[in-house]
Amino acid sequence: MLGPMLLTASRSRSVRRLVSTTPGATHIVDRFVVGETLDHAVGATRTLAGQGFAVTLDHLGEDVTDATQAATTRATYVSLLERLAEVGLTDRAEVSLKLSALGQALPRDGHQVALAHAHAICTAAQRAGTTVTLDMEDHTTVDSTLGVLGELRADFPWVGAVLQSALLRTEADCRDLARAGSRVRLVKGAYAEPASVAHAAKADVDLAYVRCLKVLMAGDGYPMVASHDPRMVTLAGALATRFERSSDSYEYQMLYGIRTSEQRRLADAGEQLRVYVPFGADWYGYFMRRLAERPANVGFFLRSLISR
Ligand code: FDA
Numbered sequence: 461m462l463g464p465m466l467l468t469a470s471r472s473r474s475v476r477r478l479v480s481t482t483p484g485a486t487h488i489v490d491r492f493v494v495g496e497t498l499d500h501a502v503g504a505t506r507t508l509a510g511q512g513f514a515v516t517l518d519h520l521g522e523d524v525t526d527a528t529q530a531a532t533t534r535a536t537y538v539s540l541l542e543r544l545a546e547v548g549l550t551d552r553a554e555v556s557l558k559l560s561a562l563g564q565a566l567p568r569d570g571h572q573v574a575l576a577h578a579h580a581i582c583t584a585a586q587r588a589g590t591t592v593t594l595d596m597e598d599h600t601t602v603d604s605t606l607g608v609l610g611e612l613r614a615d616f617p618w619v620g621a622v623l624q625s626a627l628l629r630t631e632a633d634c635r636d637l638a639r640a641g642s643r644v645r646l647v648k649g650a651y652a653e654p655a656s657v658a659h660a661a662k663a664d665v666d667l668a669y670v671r672c673l674k675v676l677m678a679g680d681g682y683p684m685v686a687s688h689d690p691r692m693v694t695l696a697g698a699l700a701t702r703f704e705r706s707s708d709s710y711e712y713q714m715l716y717g718i719r720t721s722e723q724r725r726l727a728d729a730g731e732q733l734r735v736y737v738p739f740g741a742d743w744y745g746y747f748m749r750r751l752a753e754r755p756a757n758v759g760f761f762l763r764s765l766i767s768r
Contacts, residue, residue, distance in 0.1 A: 463752045467652035470748035471523075480744050488761055492717045492750050493520065493743045498536070501739040502543050504716075509552040512727045513735050516554050516593060516713070517544075520740035521561040527573065530563030534577040536740075538584040545588035554591040556736065557581060559605055575608045582616040593620035593643065593684075598651040599627055599658065606633070617641050620684065624649030625669035626658045634672045638679025645684035645713060646672055650749045670695060677703050677710065684734070686713035688722065697731075707731060715750070 469475040479485060494504035505515045519537060524530050537555055544550045562581075563573035578594070585592045594609055596602065605621070612619045621637060623630045626649030637644050648665050649658070659665045669692055676683035677699035685696040693712065700710060711732035714723050727733045738746055751757045 462755045462758065464652050466748055466752035466755075466758070467650075470745050470752070476744045479748070486743075489743050489747050492715070492747060493738050493740075494716060495739055496741045497739070498540055498543055501540060501737065502547060502549070504737055504739070505544065505549050505553045506547070508735050508737070509549060511724075513723065513733055514552050514554075514711070515549075516556045516734055516736050518556040518558070518595070518736060518738045518746075519561070520738050520746055521742040522558050522597065522745050523560050523565060524563055525565065527563060527566060530561070530566070530573060530577060533561045534580055537581045541581070541584040541588040541590070544590070550588045550590040554593065555581070555585065556593045556595050558595045558597060559608060560597055560601065564601060564604060564608075571604050571607065574604075575611055578608055578612060579615070582612055582619060586616060591618045591620060591643070592616070593645055594622065596622035596624055596647070596649075599653050602627065602629070602633075618643065620645060620682075622647055622686075623672065624651075625672050626651075626653060626665045628657055628659065630668065631671055631675065634675040635679075638676050638681045640680040642681035643684060644676055644681055645686045646676055647686045648689075650753065666691075674699060677705065683710045684713050685710065686736070688714055688719045690722070693722070693726070718750075 494500050501517055505517065508515050517540060519533060519540065521533055524533065537557065540555065544553050557578060559574040559578065562577040564570045566573055582592050594605055596605060609619060609621045620643030622645045623633050623637070624647055634644065646669065648669055659668055669687065673685065673692065673695060677696065685692065687693065696710070696712065707730060711734055712726050713734045713736060716735050716737045723733050723735060751761060
């Protein structure tokens, strides 16, 4: 019950104000977010790369409703990619984009605005020698996001996408995208979705993840296994063996600050492990989704506030 409440709160302006201005909150958010600035992002990337991890960087922000903010997000990503190239980190780091941060929900031409900004970021990524993955947001955005993906791939065939096993449509989307050169990050899904489009029970989301993973690992694309669930990690390894995949034909991904010892174990075992690294001041929505995924985090959050 707490999880869905937190997901609803993640979109509430009044709860956002309350949580964002609570003294000491940012200190606790540091467990999941590396900092606010480009320097923080580049510094964290350098550290993780030095420890043998690959990185995907996410500039926090979503549900942008004015065009200026969308343009600022694009400029931040372009600067980030230039900085990563300058310091020689683009062989270890790529970026993840939320199209809603690039204007997808703007009332006039949101899809086109987000596409144009994403295209500019992909151009910068190509110049820097790295890749881009499009995050997936709630189910109302999936058609538009996959549409943008198709248009970007015409110029940048290396653009990756995220698919969420929570959605009923995703097995078919996996079959569609399991093609040569296609980078697909499979996640369970972090949004509250209606039963008309999504599996209601967590066990069904997990089973759907298993089916989707089989499709992706059996296919010709590049699966990105994004889960902290030990069962999914074990299954991915078994499927890689069954389909005779070499260790550079797929990768594991986990979020910054979550199951770090498992991240270390996989990297030490010679697997490719990419850490999803969020940075920026607009941490509220991301942070609330992390609380919702694991209600024990709420206890940690409250205890940390009280003890300060
Ligand atoms: P599950 O939720 O079953 O967790 C398995 C175990 O992992 C838990 O028992 C716990 O030990 C640990 N764990 C999981 N979440 C935790 C947390 N917040 N704090 C502490 N421990 C935790 N979603 C989306 O909708 N769109 C997207 O674009 C992305 N992008 C993305 C990128 C990457 C790299 C990852 C790893 C995840 C995403 N997600 C996402 C989030 C994803 O949909 C999902 O909500 C979380 O990964 C949690 O699901 P798990 O597969 O980890 O399993």
